[in-house]
Amino acid sequence: MSGLRGTAVAWRRPIADLLASYAAAGELSFTEVVAENVHPDRLPPALLALRGAGVTVVPHGVTLGLGGADLPDPARLAHLAALATALGAPLVSEHVAFVRAATTPDPLHGDVLEAGHLLPPARTADSLAVLVENVRAAQDALPVPLAVENIAALFTWPEDTLDEADFLTALVDATGCRLVLDVANLHASATARGSDPVADLLRFPLDAVAYVHVAGGEEHADGLYLDTHGHPMTPPVLALLRTLVTAYDDRRLPLPGILLERDDDVTEAAVRSEYDVLRAAAAPLVREHA
Amino acid sequence: MTTGTARERLAARQEEVLAALLRGDVPPGVDAAGAGLTTRVLHRKRSDGALRVVPELDELPGWRTAFHAWAAAHPADGCAHDDVRRFVAALRDGSVDVPTAADWLGLHDVHEGRRRVALVRLAGRRTLVVGLGSHLWRLTPRRRGGALLEGTGS
Numbered sequence: 001m002s003g004l005r006g007t008a009v010a011w012r013r014p015i016a017d018l019l020a021s022y023a024a025a026g027e028l029s030f031t032e033v034v035a036e037n038v039h040p041d042r043l044p045p046a047l048l049a050l051r052g053a054g055v056t057v058v059p060h061g062v063t064l065g066l067g068g069a070d071l072p073d074p075a076r077l078a079h080l081a082a083l084a085t086a087l088g089a090p091l092v093s094e095h096v097a098f099v100r101a102a103t104t105p106d107p108l109h110g111d112v113l114e115a116g117h118l119l120p121p122a123r124t125a126d127s128l129a130v131l132v133e134n135v136r137a138a139q140d141a142l143p144v145p146l147a148v149e150n151i152a153a154l155f156t157w158p159e160d161t162l163d164e165a166d167f168l169t170a171l172v173d174a175t176g177c178r179l180v181l182d183v184a185n186l187h188a189s190a191t192a193r194g195s196d197p198v199a200d201l202l203r204f205p206l207d208a209v210a211y212v213h214v215a216g217g218e219e220h221a222d223g224l225y226l227d228t229h230g231h232p233m234t235p236p237v238l239a240l241l242r243t244l245v246t247a248y249d250d251r252r253l254p255l256p257g258i259l260l261e262r263d264d265d266v267t268e269a270a271v272r273s274e275y276d277v278l279r280a281a282a283a284p285l286v287r288e289h290a
Numbered sequence: 291m292t293t294g295t296a297r298e299r300l301a302a303r304q305e306e307v308l309a310a311l312l313r314g315d316v317p318p319g320v321d322a323a324g325a326g327l328t329t330r331v332l333h334r335k336r337s338d339g340a341l342r343v344v345p346e347l348d349e350l351p352g353w354r355t356a357f358h359a360w361a362a363a364h365p366a367d368g369c370a371h372d373d374v375r376r377f378v379a380a381l382r383d384g385s386v387d388v389p390t391a392a393d394w395l396g397l398h399d400v401h402e403g404r405r406r407v408a409l410v411r412l413a414g415r416r417t418l419v420v421g422l423g424s425h426l427w428r429l430t431p432r433r434r435g436g437a438l439l440e441g442t443g444s
Contacts, residue, residue, distance in 0.1 A: 069301035158319030
């Protein structure tokens, strides 16, 4: 539907020149910009130049909190909608996460606690019903399709009744939304909850994935994985990415675009090196009987 | 809205768990390692925000640990600028105890334009910090004594 293919790097100011050179060489299929960091009327000239060069730019929101108890904020939705229009984007992406909480679902009353970070909603019937309604509200407010991303969940809720694959499948079935499948986040979540990331990935609704995220992180001393977005991609994450490439091939599904995210230590050298690794890992399989 | 009561239950539960994680407590029933790491990530995100506002925080040894302990007791109430303002006030009134805070506050005051000059000890060296407009100079005695000063502008 959205047709995002090939490999990509998320747009960040310190690597704007590098991404421009990738685009000029035909090595950047699309990119993504953090919605909260730009204004639709004052888009960075370097980003507009990429757009002018034919690179698709996806607005990626981080503060909507679709997994929260309250309906998504109309002002944040209007911002995402305006960005999608200004960038001519084929879709907008956000997260299956809550980012703030208040003692009542009405944001105008009660003290609001801001997490400043993406946190996992519980996977219960209540939580799913609210998430479905929130995603529908977002879809109604957006001029383009919405894709939602699995986050790196370092803890799970004791009341969970669904696993992540079933939860996301139910969300997709109920709303028709698309997914951003982050393989590093899946590795992080699976490591933290003690599940097998490969088995999880094979049960995700792969035909609903609009594009894929991957990023670097570090293995923590206590066995947990932190998605720092500032370290190299680890061997288990690259192996999971390869599993994904194989899974699409096995199912004769077109492989979605794969985007590298880097948010810390964003230097040309680091991104160039990681992008080379990504492109090797994402290379099409060579069939024995083509 | 068809999910009114579900939203109310969800709001109360999310608030309970998020408040515990921000305080550094393990919410009942949640794995301690996962909760502890989540708390560290939440506090680290907040101190990263403070550092973006006031980069000279990195010149205060031990500031991250002190900030994270302070953050656990003080839920965010505003943006990173508000965080820094409240944390610096706590350093100033001694409710947050960092050994070299007095020297660092001198440096910070010059950065903020509250003072033009401060003579402080930074990284073990006596340093005269001078601010004029948006420029800031650090003057340190040459290592072999003498009255001449080395300067670095920023």
